[in-house]
Amino acid sequence: MNTPVKPLAPHYSLTTLILFWCSLIVVSALYLTIPLFTLFEDVFQISSSTAAWAGSAFSFAFAGGGLLFGGLSDRYGRKKMMILGLSLLTLSTPLIGTVQEFHWLIVLRVIQGLAASMFPPAVLAYALEMFPANKRVTILGFISSAFLMASIVGQIYSSTVVLNLSWNDVFYILGGVYLVSLMMLTTCIPRDVVQKQGGNALSPLRRIGGIFKKQSLPYFFIISSTLFIALVGFFSTLGSFLSSDQFGLNHQEILWVRAAGIIGMFISPFDGKLVQKYGVKNVLCCGLIMAGIGLGLVGISGNLILLTLMSIIFTGGIAMALPALLSLIGSLAGELRASALSFHMFMLFIGASLGPILSIYLIDSEGHRFTFEALAGILLLSTLVPLFIPLERKDTAVTVK
Template structure:
């Protein structure tokens, strides 16, 4: 492994972290934007919704296109588009323009995740590939905190527009670095992009028993931390402070350290073995919180919950990439779409169930995932 390929890996990890950070940009500045744009919090929240929905559409479209035109063109041009649309958001002067520009920004942001995962498969092998997949996903988890810190600190000191000026510069820099340093790869599997053909391709993935089971498991992976933190907010806020909640989120990020050892775990125990270790950590984190929902029990258990997600997400990506090698970009695009759709159900779940009810649901889903994984087969 040359130093240049290690540098490429670092570039992908850093890019992934900053791309995902933008998902959480509006959360800490809802009140500020409500005052500045003279609108309601619910209308500003639609800016986050439009970002997420268009992001999901971008995941499917760009992941499939990368199988046609190659990974690098999508990553590079997608980052340029993300930079430009980030600047556009800074000019929003009404709730409507905020919703529209955030939607455009989300669509552009969808060009990274599935393409970067497929690109990692194309460039790397073995333990180092597993490590890079784990680290990119760790960046996504860290982004949940980092994105809010960046947004809150810049908006408080300079104004909300400067948040998007900041991202415009960052994404422009990442565009230039990607254009210069990312190598071309021979990953094209199709000769032309046809939407109807893409729909048939996605349908064929769902008709594959192994991939379908992977996608059912995938649905729960981001649903788990999103619904956990949402339910935790509702449970602790009446009896605790916002600072305590932020402290739990921050300390829980210690769980991402386990992702560094993802390659070694995969090498020793295999992909299925790694999956079962992740599920064991998940179950081991949920049961104590169900039985004793105390602040410190939740604090320590949250670390193991994040650890489990740090192992499970890159493991499922690796399994999907191993099962579907011909149209890997498209298969991982559908994975990313399913992951995001699962996350969107987090708020719905917490609106129906209390804190311990959510934990019990996640526990049952985790146990079901064990049986689903036992039915999945693939060539090693």
Template sequence: MNLRATRARPSPAATPPPAGRSAAPAAAAGHAPFGPTAAVLAATALLATSQLYGMIPLLGRAAPGWNTDPASLTWLVSVFGFGYAAGFLLFGPLSDRLGRRRVMVGGVAATAVTTALVAAAPSPEIGIVLRVAQGVTIGAFPPVAMAYVGERVAPHRRLTTVTAMTTGFLAAAVVGQLTAQGLAAAFGWRSFFLAGAVAFAAAAAVLARVLLPDGPSGGASPRAAYRAMPRLLVTPGLWPLFLAVPVVLGPFVAIYTGLQLTGTDGLLELRASALPVILAIPFLTARLARVPGPARAAAALALSAASVALVGLLEPGTLGLALLLMLVTAGTAVAAPGLIDIVVARAGAARASAVSLHSALLFAGASLGPQLAAALTGHGLRALGLVLAALLAAGALLVAASRRGPA
């Protein structure tokens, strides 16, 4: 989902972690085993973000048991994303002090507990509180995992490892929804969270076995990273990008939520149609990288804008909708890493804080997507598509305008 910036920085300390500890002790300890490390990090990335998207197809199934309507339950999607974003900001810098392995294993293990508690939630109100906790605990994984890759994976293996993780994050948008839809149909909506709790417990055990031990505790103070974030928000060349970041995932989540709330036919096929695009994007990385970052990200957002506008204007059948959703997915999958490339290049010594801030804003935007869908689908899919197109077009213009900032 994010952080392909390692490609452009082959040195051991160059991957832009959301924390700034020196990689020297890691280098002395040797490199992590490539195959097991890439596999467990990619699988955990898939599990983590599946919990955001998996709630979307469960809205209609959870509502009757709680005597409410599906639109009001969109907060169960949103609050997880807000917690996830908060976890990024909190645990990235903290892992400098506490250690990457310790934070990752602890966060994933804690998520096994919070996910099981979501399955047992007796009411929407308690469910919302537990979803926040679930988001915060799993928010310990993504930024710290990226920092770990930059410090412990051999330089020539970093791009492959980060690409595997990125594919996991992106594929969660499809796999999470398909898994939730299938489990809910067979065993009820709570089964998705019960299965997730078991999967997180297994992931924590494998992470504890595969990840290299942390060095001596200590390291840089997290306060420096926290203090840098407000300054980054007003930095020339960066602030337009940070304004644009929330519209990358927000409309993507909103359009799928809107399709769920409007009872669109063929949702299984529509969700599955995006998976080939997500799997293909990593193989196009080298060619896409030839296009300058701002132009690449702006064009990708413009593609998504045009596609969701056509969804609203045409309200096509299943085949046409599937094709348009594939284009929306392609635009999202290109824009997200494109923006992080630019942020890392422009943030200088503050790139660790910039990466954490970027990731938090990305998922804050994703959290607002369901609320947009709930507010607009009462006026039909056309209203939702046109509003989302306007937001994406504004994001494209902000990214294009940022080209006047420092390169």
């Protein structure tokens, strides 16, 4: 039987701020290398497809680690797992700046990805268990905003540092940021109640099989993957598209176009109100359609202003869909919530791993416009998943509490 957990009312605002910030900087590590791909090609004398592994190596490690560490947070506690992940990031991140050979960069990115994977499943489960029921969709919106904003903030951060310092300093400075954030997390958020689990340390992995016995739940993991295939694929394509002969933008100008996407992501914290008014499945479908249309219009736009506006619509749609998807998975999973959220993160970042690989392949073979349209098509096809899956009334009610 679960031990009742007291609400966080006295610490709600501060805890929300810290969880948002830590989620932002942890997941930003995935996107740091996207603007650095061409630089790595020159520094390490490698091909563009090889350079893309600086991102994909992190993503695959992040996805695989999340399956293990999300379940272990059931056994050892959410806060402890978050602290351990940030501690390892603090140690491993500065080491990346010291490498002289690309294969060592890949090794350290894998280690960094494993360390980072300890955080998201734990922070999601912490939010669902420690926040009052009427605030859960809202806190999921803030955490989802952090995950999404990381896709742009990470790129802006690394681009800015490279413009003024060097690529090595990207990792040195971030290591210091992780250290300060670790101290904030350790001292300022309440400790969660550890649920005593039977079995050994690997028992949580065995429970993952149980989520596939939950009616309708496994189908929503398809959306988990396609969301980040499209998101990371979009940003991997955008830089080379804007620097091509059609637009001819320089590094600083591309940075501003990337940054514009943050505007669309501000919808995420308000997802709770949208869910309460229109229903979780409707909000999810609307977000996917909005993102697919925005991304599709990016591919056919020859005007920079229109392209920027469509990228905002695209990121806004992703920001609308992700909190609704998280809330839906959490409510459908019931007692297997932590395992389901871990598998959701696994599928999310499998998508993030495949995004740059797929986009670079399509750019080389078919061009930028076809790549944007293909990614949009993947998103729109995923809209069919919730349309044909009935939800029980009690599932929807739990979601919108």
